[in-house]
Amino acid sequence: MIRHLHIISSKVPWPLDSSFSINIFYTIKSLHQEGVKIHLHYFYNEQGLHPTDLNQYCGSIHTYPATSIDSDKGNTELTERINSNNYPLLVEGLSCIKLLSQISDTNRVIIVRMRNEDAHLTKIQSNSFINKIFRAAFNKDSSQDLPSKFRYVFGNEEEAESFRSTTSFLNINYLPVFIPSQSVSSEPGMGIFxxxxxxxxxxxxxxxxxxxxxxxxxxxxxxxxxxxxxxxxxxxxxxxxxxxxxxxxxxxxxxxxxxxxxxxxxxxxxxxxxxxxxxxxxxxxxxxxxxxxxxxxxxxxxxxxxxxxxxxxxxxxxxxxxxxxxxxxxxxxxxxxxxxxxxxxxxxxxxxxxxxx
Known part of the structure; x- marks a missing residue:
């Protein structure tokens, strides 16, 4: 039986020049090696990059304009694709979580991988839905605004514990980051800068x-x-x-x-x-x-x-x-x-x- 997975990312995980891209890319590659058919959904800006390097690891790749990620109407094309089946869903960061309000979660496994959201803080402050979610992560009194039945995972044990201590959620976990081959190739001696x-x-x-x-x-x-x-x-x-x-x-x-x-x-x-x-x-x-x-x-x-x-x-x-x-x-x-x-x-x-x- 073929196992499928939707992944929603706020940007294309390529090139491998940031922690964000590296973690998502090697997650995709590792799951592909386990036989999972990945359906990648990501958002692009006007200068958006559409690399072919991801094709070999994904069963399908779908792209959407970045302007639709925070739209009040959401992204109909994306939600219709995901709602057409009941595959598990991995959401990369709070910046994509607004879309979950339009996605069927009945009997669907949904995992939200939390990451640094500093690039989206100004948008969060002006968006009531996202603002509730953001406050929920740091304010015990508003934790009901963040869906508690999803699993929230952190690449940092301290952050996972901090989130766990300020909410009543049960599904809060630490997941080590996905990184490339961990063979040390450093050379002794002197460098130049x-x-x-x-x-x-x-x-x-x-x-x-x-x-x-x-x-x-x-x-x-x-x-x-x-x-x-x-x-x-x-x-x-x-x-x-x-x-x-x-x-x-x-x-x-x-x-x-x-x-x-x-x-x-x-x-x-x-x-x-x-x-x-x-x-x-x-x-x-x-x-x-x-x-x-x-x-x-x-x-x-x-x-x-x-x-x-x-x-x-x-x-x-x-x-x-x-x-x-x-x-x-x-x-x-x-x-x-x-x-x-x-x-x-x-x-x-x-x-x-x-x-x-």
Whole structure:
């Protein structure tokens, strides 16, 4: 018997240049390898990307204009497709959850995977339905506004526990993130620059890059490369003020891999605990020294493999010390040990059990 699954995503999970894309893409790939026929539904903007790379893992792919995701009328085409059968449904984030008000949930398994919603906060404040849902996640008194019969899963154990403690919901779970092959390929020795990378079209990544430029690398001459998709005017202008900073816009996957490998320090601070930073995973698998803050490793097993600073001054001190220190074999062995432990976690098996029993 063929098992089917609908996945609704607010954007196309490609290219693999953000935690969002990586997690969804490897979820799709892992489920495909388990024999699940994926029906992917995603929203696109005017410059929308429609990659063929997903075709081999999906039974069908359906795209919709991004303007319909928050429409009061919803998306009739999407809801009709999903309501034409009773396949399980995986919803990626609160930004898509409004659509559930129009989808039949009778005897249908529905899982909502929670993620960082900072890009949608302004919309949430002006949308009564979504606002109720958002308040429900953080306000015990309004928890009835969020459908309690769905299963809500988090990629961060602390966030799952926080949500559980503020609601009466029973189906709140931790699900490890889906990531690519976890073979450590880091090489010992010296790199030639510091690197911050990420999808710079996300406000959270923009804020991190701007913070690094203005608070950490503003008065130290250690070379910093910032690389990512669609950097805004503010980052571009700010980076141009410093001779030891270089901004690389829209690098290819191969170019990004080379940057991570060649950097002596991958510096990846985070200002959100709502999900593990998969770009940190990428850096630990392929790069040399990794520097972050406490939020960057919250709810993960990576603390021992990273150099952690509590504030800008601490990060400056760590960077200045590490930049002259070779990356050594014992640090690679530590990472291999950590990832051997993580490899024992099988999120696809857990997800399959929730979806199909």
């Amino acid at each position: 510091c690197l911050y990378h990420g999808d710079l079209s996300y406000s959270s990544n923009q804020d991190s890059a701007i913070w690094l430029i203005s608070k950490v690398f503003n008065d130290i001459n250690t070379p910093l490369v910032i690389a990512g998709k669609n950097p805004g005017k503010k980052i571009t202008k700010l980076a141009g003020l410093f001779t030891h900073l270089c901004l690389i816009s829209n690098p290819s996957t191969t170019e990004m891999d080379e940057l991570i490998k060649k950097a002596h320090i991958n510096i990846l601070p985070s200002f959100s605990k709502s999900r593990p930073e998969l770009k940190l995973v990428h850096a630990l698998l392929a790069g040399k020294h990794c520097v972050t803050n406490e939020e960057g490793v919250a709810g993960t097993k990576f603390s021992d493999a990273c150099h952690i600073g509590k504030n800008a001054a601490a990060l400056k001190s760590i960077i200045l010390q590490l930049y002259r220190r070779p990356f050594e074999e014992n640090e690679i062995e530590l990472r291999k040990k950590i990832f051997r432990t993580i490899n024992k976690e099988t999120p696809v098996n857990t997800l399959m059990r929730w979806l199909y029993g």
